[in-house]
Amino acid sequence: xxxxxxxxxxxxxxxxxxxxxxxxxxxxxxxxxxxxxxxxxxxxxxxxxxxxxxxxxxxxxxxxxxxxxxxxxxxxxxxxxxxxxxxxxxxxxxxxxxxxxxxxxxxxxxxxxxxxxxxxxxxxxxxxxxxxxxxxxxxxxxxxxxxxxxxxxxxxxxxxxxxxxxxxxxxxxxxxxxxxxxxxxxxxxxxxxxxxxxxxxxxxxxxxxxxxxxxxxxxxxxxxxxxxxxxxxxxxxxxxxxxxxxxxxxxxxxxxxxxxxxxxxxxxxxxxxxxxxxxxxxxxxxxxxxxxxxxxxxxxxxxxxxxxxxxxxxxxxxxxxxxxxxxxxxxxxxxxxxxxxxxxxxxxxxxxxxxxxxxxxxxxxxxxxxxxxxxxxxxxxxxxxxxxxxxxxxxxxxxxxxxxxxxxxxxxxxxxxx
Ligand code: HAM
Numbered sequence: 001x002x003x004x005x006x007x008x009x010x011x012x013x014x015x016x017x018x019x020x021x022x023x024x025x026x027x028x029x030x031x032x033x034x035x036x037x038x039x040x041x042x043x044x045x046x047x048x049x050x051x052x053x054x055x056x057x058x059x060x061x062x063x064x065x066x067x068x069x070x071x072x073x074x075x076x077x078x079x080x081x082x083x084x085x086x087x088x089x090x091x092x093x094x095x096x097x098x099x100x101x102x103x104x105x106x107x108x109x110x111x112x113x114x115x116x117x118x119x120x121x122x123x124x125x126x127x128x129x130x131x132x133x134x135x136x137x138x139x140x141x142x143x144x145x146x147x148x149x150x151x152x153x154x155x156x157x158x159x160x161x162x163x164x165x166x167x168x169x170x171x172x173x174x175x176x177x178x179x180x181x182x183x184x185x186x187x188x189x190x191x192x193x194x195x196x197x198x199x200x201x202x203x204x205x206x207x208x209x210x211x212x213x214x215x216x217x218x219x220x221x222x223x224x225x226x227x228x229x230x231x232x233x234x235x236x237x238x239x240x241x242x243x244x245x246x247x248x249x250x251x252x253x254x255x256x257x258x259x260x261x262x263x264x265x266x267x268x269x270x271x272x273x274x275x276x277x278x279x280x281x282x283x284x285x286x287x288x289x290x291x292x293x294x295x296x297x298x299x300x301x302x303x304x305x306x307x308x309x310x311x312x313x314x315x316x317x318x319x320x321x322x323x324x325x326x327x328x329x330x331x332x333x334x335x336x337x338x339x340x341x342x343x344x345x346x347x348x349x350x351x352x353x354x355x356x357x358x359x360x361x362x363x364x365x366x367x368x369x370x371x372x373x374x375x376x377x378x379x380x381x382x383x384x385x386x387x388x389x390x391x392x393x394x395x396x397x398x399x400x401x402x403x404x405x406x407x408x409x410x411x412x413x414x415x416x417x418x
Contacts, residue, residue: 008114008122010308018319019311023154024107027127027305030150034142036103036129041085043109047075053084053289055260057200064112078111081259082128082304083286084293090132091295100133100298107307119277119309128283130302132290137234140265140285141241143301147269147281148247150305156313159271159280162252163242165235166203167227168263169288175226176202182220189216203256209276222253234264261286265301274312281305324413325391326368327354328361330380337404338379344406350413368394375413379404 005011012020028038047067054060066078079085086104089095095102107127114120129146131139148161167175180202187195191210198205206217227235242249249267257266266284274280283303291297325345327338335358342352353371355364361378368376376392383389383404390399391412402408 006122008116010121010123015320016311018321019314019317020307022319023307023310023314024127026154027105027107027150030146030153031105031129034103034146036105039086039089039104039106040108041082041089041106042079043111044076044078045085045088047077049084049088049293050077050080053087053259053261053293054081055201058258058260060112060258064114066111066113080112081110082106082108082126083130083259083261083289083300083302086128086130087132087290087293087295087300091290091293096133096296096298100296102132103129104132105129117275117277119274119306119312121308125307126304127307128302128304130300132300133298134301135287135299137237137265138241139301140234140238141245141247143283143303144238144242144249144267145245145247147283147303147305151269154310154314156310158273158313159269161247161249161267162255162270163238163249163265163267164223164252164255165227165231165238165264166223166256166262166266166284167231171226171228171231172223175221175223178221178226179203179205183217186216189213201260204258206254207256207258217254220254224251224253231264238265257282257284261289261292263287267303269305271309271313274309277309279306280309280313320372321351322372322374323353324351324374325353325409326364326371326373326376327352328364328368328376328378329355330361330378331358334379334381334384337384341379341404341406341409345409348406348410350410377409 050065051061060080065080067075070076086106090102105128108125109123110126111123113122116122131143144161151159166172180198183190183198183202183205189212190205191208191213194205194208194213205213206220255266255268262284264285264287267282268279269281270278271280272278281303285299285301287299290300327342329335329338338354342354345352353373365376373394376394377389379389387404388401389404391402391409392399400412402412
């Protein structure tokens with residue numbers, strides 16, 4: 001039987017990795033401009049970390065984690081998301097003792113046992129950012145502005161920002177109770193999952209895609225009408241800061257998140273272009289998480305974007321690196337000249353390809369086309385004797401003569417590059 005990758009786990013081939021690198025580099029540039037530094041944490045953690053942070057009653061913990069017992073009889077889990085591990089590290093290394101305000105970003109694979117489809121995989125990649133130690137709504141706005149800038153810098157007008165507030169431990173119980181009694185009156189219309197969620201996590205019913213549940217919850221009470229004074233003020237200030245920085249957003253009071261640690265501001269960058277996988281990035285505030293994990297009472301806020309989903313939105317733009325020059329030869333001794341030239345040009349930073357197999361001139365030129373080389377040169381006896389050659393611009397066939405030296409070619413290829 002042929003060996004293939006595990007279902008839902010993908011290879012990223014060189015054709016596509018240019019696009020991934022572009023996304024990663026843009027994120028690094030935008031995040032570092034905002035004062036974020038990279039943190040790298042393990043892909044595997046003790047299972048308990050995710051139960052205590054994401055929450056036992058969430059889909060992720062109930063159904064989706066890659067959990068197993070290792071050879072030392074410890075229950076370990078491949079991380080389904082990044083925030084829990086980053087906060088575990090923040091606490092474990094007492095990073096707060098030096099400065100409670102930490103601005104951290106990370107990128108890497110995450111694992112969830114979900115049903116694979118376009119934009120949803122079992123191994124997927126997130127790029128995330130977290131700020132600890134700031135209660136002020138200004139931090140919420142900075143995070144949202146940074147996320148918006150990322151999408152602008154990368155050249156996407158989709159997705160768009162939706163925000164909500166989920167309140168705090170003071171006001172959420174009353175909202176939960178109001179929603180529960182609303183749902184209980186309509187229990188006959190709810191799906192089995194939502195009937196179960198009624199007890200454990202009634203807010204999730206607002207997120208259910210089953211048509212009966214969507215209809216039954218149309219007139220459900222809004223979380224925004226149940227916020228306490230503190231949460232209401234916080235949410236107003238976030239909106240004011242977003243307005244001050246002209247960041248476009250809309251309010252979606254039905255947005256609930258699939259992780260339990262959120263308090264107050266939550267948000268998603270949504271798109272209509274990826275079918276049912278509408279969230280390209282998502283996040284929120286988690287003021288109780290650090291203390292819940294055994295650290296001091298320090299608030300936090302952050303987000304993560306799905307790299308595969310960003311890559312899908314970027315579509316088929318060309319990100320592969322093209323050679324600057326393809327050197328074709330007529331064979332024989334000219335190959336030595338070509339090889340020396342290629343070696344010198346590579347060392348001087350010009351991307352060069354040449355024929356490896358002594359193929360016909362026609363097939364060498366076909367390869368130059370296939371690789372999308374910007375220039376080509378043919379080296380034959382005459383060129384070697386005169387020390388000069390015609391360099392052809394592949395886009396329009398324009399030819400210019402240059403000295404067959406590293407500087408001669410470098411000058412021509414680089415000057416036209418700018
Ligand atoms: P999340 O909403 O679970 O939040 O995931 C964030 C993003 O990861 C999603 O919006 C989506 O783009 C991507 N994603 C999630 N699951 C998959 C999947 N199976 N396949 C492909 N992409 C996926 C979190 O993970 C939080 N840790 C975000 C956060 C950071 N909140 C605060 N700080």
